[in-house]
Amino acid sequence: MRTSLKSHGCGELRAEHDGQEVTLAGWVHRRRDHGSLIFIDLRDHDGIAQVVFNPKEAEEAHRVASDVRNEYVIQVKGRVARRPPGTENRNMATGEIEVHAQSATLLSPSKTPPFYINEETEVDDLLRLHYRYLDLRRERMHRNIVFRHKVVQFIRNFLSERGFVEVETPILIKSTPEGARDYLVPSRVNPGRFYALPQSPQQLKQLLMVAGFERYFQIARCFRDEDLRADRQPEFTQLDIEMSFIDEEDMLKLMEDLHTAMVETLRPDLRLTKPFPRLAYAEAMRRFGSDKPDLRYGMELVDVSDLLAESEFSVFRDTLAAGGVVRGICVPGGAGLSRRQIDELTEFVKTVGGKGLVSIGLTGEGPVEKLTADDFHSPVHRYLRLEEVRAIAVRIGAGRGDLLIIVADQEGRASQALDGLRREMARRLNLIDEGFLAFCFITDFPLVEWNEAEERWDAVHHPFTSPKEEDVPLMDSDPGRVRARAYDLVCNGWEIAGGSIRIHRRDVQEKMFSLLRIAPAEAQERFGHMLEAFEYGAPPHGGIATGLDRTVMLLAGERDIREVIAFPKTKTAADPLFGAPSTVSEAQLKELHIALRPEASISKESS
RNA sequence: GGCCCCGUGGUGCAGCGGCCUAGCAUACCAGCUUGUCACGCUGGAGAUCGGGGGUUCGAAUCCCCUCGGGGUCGCCA
Numbered sequence: 001m002r003t004s005l006k007s008h009g010c011g012e013l014r015a016e017h018d019g020q021e022v023t024l025a026g027w028v029h030r031r032r033d034h035g036s037l038i039f040i041d042l043r044d045h046d047g048i049a050q051v052v053f054n055p056k057e058a059e060e061a062h063r064v065a066s067d068v069r070n071e072y073v074i075q076v077k078g079r080v081a082r083r084p085p086g087t088e089n090r091n092m093a094t095g096e097i098e099v100h101a102q103s104a105t106l107l108s109p110s111k112t113p114p115f116y117i118n119e120e121t122e123v124d125d126l127l128r129l130h131y132r133y134l135d136l137r138r139e140r141m142h143r144n145i146v147f148r149h150k151v152v153q154f155i156r157n158f159l160s161e162r163g164f165v166e167v168e169t170p171i172l173i174k175s176t177p178e179g180a181r182d183y184l185v186p187s188r189v190n191p192g193r194f195y196a197l198p199q200s201p202q203q204l205k206q207l208l209m210v211a212g213f214e215r216y217f218q219i220a221r222c223f224r225d226e227d228l229r230a231d232r233q234p235e236f237t238q239l240d241i242e243m244s245f246i247d248e249e250d251m252l253k254l255m256e257d258l259h260t261a262m263v264e265t266l267r268p269d270l271r272l273t274k275p276f277p278r279l280a281y282a283e284a285m286r287r288f289g290s291d292k293p294d295l296r297y298g299m300e301l302v303d304v305s306d307l308l309a310e311s312e313f314s315v316f317r318d319t320l321a322a323g324g325v326v327r328g329i330c331v332p333g334g335a336g337l338s339r340r341q342i343d344e345l346t347e348f349v350k351t352v353g354g355k356g357l358v359s360i361g362l363t364g365e366g367p368v369e370k371l372t373a374d375d376f377h378s379p380v381h382r383y384l385r386l387e388e389v390r391a392i393a394v395r396i397g398a399g400r401g402d403l404l405i406i407v408a409d410q411e412g413r414a415s416q417a418l419d420g421l422r423r424e425m426a427r428r429l430n431l432i433d434e435g436f437l438a439f440c441f442i443t444d445f446p447l448v449e450w451n452e453a454e455e456r457w458d459a460v461h462h463p464f465t466s467p468k469e470e471d472v473p474l475m476d477s478d479p480g481r482v483r484a485r486a487y488d489l490v491c492n493g494w495e496i497a498g499g500s501i502r503i504h505r506r507d508v509q510e511k512m513f514s515l516l517r518i519a520p521a522e523a524q525e526r527f528g529h530m531l532e533a534f535e536y537g538a539p540p541h542g543g544i545a546t547g548l549d550r551t552v553m554l555l556a557g558e559r560d561i562r563e564v565i566a567f568p569k570t571k572t573a574a575d576p577l578f579g580a581p582s583t584v585s586e587a588q589l590k591e592l593h594i595a596l597r598p599e600a601s602i603s604k605e606s607s
Numbered sequence: 608g609g610c611c612c613c614g615u616g617g618u619g620c621a622g623c624g625g626c627c628u629a630g631c632a633u634a635c636c637a638g639c640u641u642g643u644c645a646c647g648c649u650g651g652a653g654a655u656c657g658g659g660g661g662u663u664c665g666a667a668u669c670c671c672c673u674c675g676g677g678g679u680c681g682c683c684a
Contacts, residue, residue: 034647035640050644070634087642095644112635115618119633119645122619126676179684199684226683227608351611351679416680462684516684571677 001046005075011047015096017080022099024049025075025107027137028068029118038065042076042099043118045142050089050098051076057100064104071110071117077103125562130576132567144564147266148552152219154262155239162254164215164241169204171197171221176526179462181225183234191593197223200545202462203530205242206502209541210533214244219548225573230560231494231550234573239551241499242543248485248501251542252278252441255489255497259551263437267555272437276489280444288422289327289415291445294493295438297431299329299422301415302396304406313358313383319408326408329418330396331425334403335361335377342379345405348424354417360389360404368393368400375400423493437554439491447471447484448515456517461486463512463527465500466542472508475515489546496551499544506534 001009006025013022026044038053053065061076068074078099089095115123117137128135135141156166175182175196182196198204200222208216220240228234243250256276263272277295284291287300305326308316316326331337337345342359349357362368364375369390376389398404405425407417426432447467448457457479459465467475471482489497503509509531513523523531549561562568569575589596 030644030646032643032646033640034643037641037643039643039646041644052642054641056641084642087644089644092644098642112617116634119618121633124614124618124676127618176684180682202684224683227681229683230678232683353680459684570675572675 001044006044009046010042010044010049011093013049013080013094013097013099015082017097018082020080021077022080023075023077024051024099026073027110027117028070028072028074031065031068031070033066036062038062040065040068040074040076042074047093049094050083050092051078051101052098053101053104058102058104061101061104064106065101068104068106069110069112071113072106073108073110075105075107076101126570126576129568129570132577136566141563144552144556144558145566147556148564150266151262151552151555152548154265155217155219155258158258158261159215159217159241162215164217165213166218167208167213167216168218169198169201169220173198173204176203178526183223183225186592186594188592199224200238201240202464202545203527205240205543206464206530206541207533209242209244210536210538212244212539214539216243216543217241228569228571228573230562231547231553233549233561233565233568235569236561236565237548239497239546239548240543241545242541244539244541246501246540246542248443248487248542251499251501251544252276252487255441255544255546256439259439259489259491263555267437270435270437270555272439277440279440279442281442281446281483282444284442285415289417289419290493291442291488292490292493292495293419293440294423294426294432295440296433296436296492297426299331299425299431301327301329301418301422303327304392304395307388307391307395311383311388312385313380315356315358316408319410322410324408324410325414326406327414327418328392328396328404328406329422329425330398331403331405331429332431333401333429334405334425335363335401337361337403345421345424349407349417349421352417352420352424353413354407354420355409355413356407357417357421358406358408360384360392360406362393362398362400362402362404364400366400368398434557437491439489442488442490443486444468444483445486445488446480447475447482447486448479450480457515459512459516460484461498461500463516463518464502464509464530466503466508467512472511475511479515485542487544489544491551491554494550494554495547496554497544497546499542501540501542504534504538504540506531509534 001012005023007023010024010026024042026042029041029043029048032039036055040051040053041048042051053062055062064074076099078101080097081100082096083098113134114127114131115134117134120140136145172185172195175184175194180199182199185195185197187193187195201218201220205216218240220238221235222238223235225234226232260272260274263270281291284293289301303325305320308326309320311317320326345359346357358380359378361377362371362375363377364372371386371390371393373386378384392404396404405421407414409417446460447465449460451458461484466485468483468485474482485501487499488495503512549565552564553561556564558564567575567577574580
């Protein structure tokens with residue numbers, strides 16, 4: 001980190017520098033004033049070093065150190081020396097040495113920061129974003145951003161070595177009114193017309209395949225005007241990949257190799273499964289109630305519908321009669337949960353889409369087949385027959401001391417509720433191995449799903465996703481059963497990538513449009529450029545896009561992508577640092593040929 | 608858009624109808640301090656409790672509205 005103003009980075013000094021004259025420059029991390037001796041922990045990008053100011057050795061430097069406060073920027077010239085025996089600090093990388101200041105220069109003073117830079121404390125999100133440049137100075141954030149760079153660098157190298165070409169695609173593209181809401185950009189040159197910011201480079205990367213690049217990738221910024229979450233930002237970054245002349249195996253192999261190598265290089269302390277397990281969508285839904293299961297723990301979902309068709313408990317019986325399911329999970333050692341904790345779970349399940357739950361705690365000794373009426377405890381005890389409880393316990397694989405959580409609902413909601421419960425219980429019972437990255441592939445997604453509101457089939461992935469060859473005939477007879485050549489990469493319960501083998505045959509593409517009730521004229525209007533391109537020799541191709549923010553978050557051990565994005569937005573898509581979004585002048589609007597609707601003409605104080 | 612949580616000196620918390628003349632820690636300011644490393648000691652300054660309205664003899668504490676932040680469902684082809 002040598003520059004004209006400094007000879008070394010603070011963090012790189014070691015015992016081997018003993019006796020060297022150095023010039024450091026950085027921020028005052030902490031200052032300890034002993035009256036005559038002053039210690040300053042000087043911090044720069046790559047670390048912290050202790051500087052000692054002794055008035056008997058350097059009176060002027062000591063005077064500077066006396067006036068300096070936290071976060072002042074100073075330059076120090078001095079000599080590196082081993083610390084006196086007994087005063088070494090093993091907690092610091094540079095703890096064996098210190099710098100004896102000979103001179104010091106104040107480069108820039110600092111106001112007292114609005115929050116601690118030198119301590120790990122919770123700080124209000126709004127404040128952090130307003131002073132993001134100070135937040136990023138904090139060690140953990142600084143480390144996260146540097147780590148993100150390493151991930152990106154690793155990806156670029158990895159793919160480049162395998163013949164991939166990074167191609168940039170436009171940020172101003174055509175709006176395709178489907179899927180997420182577009183961010184629109186008005187055109188000054190073309191009155192009344194708008195560009196959209198890309199939700200992903202999807203169509204462009206397919207065009208690059210038609211263009212014959214065969215192996216494309218891009219670290220691409222994507223934009224979606226939808227509501228935010230801890231894992232969603234209005235602008236986010238994808239690692240976008242597309243390859244020609246491949247099938248699913250090529251793509252999954254590449255992703256597995258990439259992620260394995262990345263973890264082993266950048267986080268060798270974390271463990272992962274090799275090879276990545278693969279689950280068909282139907283199996284994932286059946287066993288985990290989710291297409292992004294967290295495989296770090298068990299508690300798989302088990303169907304007990306057939307055991308309860310004759311149940312005296314009307315919720316079970318009625319749900320089953322209405323075509324629903326009764327499914328459950330076994331919470332190991334959960335029989336000890338208090339009534340209050342069970343009530344909390346009942347409240348919780350409502351927040352994840354469920355209507356309620358039935359808990360059955362198993363107590364006593366011996367095999368569950370010998371369970372007695374006194375050995376199980378449930379709020380609906382009197383509606384449950386002993387033989388039913390025994391059968392459920394056996395089916396779910398529960399033992400004494402475990403808690404059965406049973407949910408009766410239509411299949412979709414039951415899955416959602418149990419998925420939520422499973423995750424919640426794992427958290428509460430500390431069943432999560434934080435040192436493990438449980439990657440898995442989910443394959444064989446349905447091609448289309450029925451849109452109740454619109455009464456039509458919608459593409460699960462997108463309209464260019466290829467159906468499985470053997471399922472093509474089903475597109476006419478039973479579209480819901482058609483499996484797509486689509487795949488997701490999942491890690492620790494997060495979807496981190498999704499992709500598919502694309503349709504490259506005109507007849508199949510037309511069949512797909514017809515199934516989605518996209519009329520030829522509409523297809524021409526929306527995707528004409530793609531359809532035309534495909535008439536000039538389209539290679540079989542497929543691709544994938546990973547959520548880079550989520551990947552970095554997982555590898556960095558964070559729980560929110562905002563912790564790995566330098567300048568993220570709040571939940572209302574606002575940027576408290578710049579004050580975006582803001583109003584603009586009437587002149588700007590006029591130039592863009594835009595008039596605001598009355599309801600949008602808010603007071604102007606915001607800008 | 609629905610539901611839930613939060614909003615008290617700079618920061619992080621406590622207080623949840625009168626004992627609050629709003630407490631604690633830390634940061635901040637001043638003085639003392641030659642081996643500290645979350646230095647220490649002494650002293651000092653600093654918030655009317657996001658905003659508005661209401662209930663009450665009395666509100667940081669209860670109610671309503673509103674603003675802001677967060678979580679979640681919807682949404683995210």
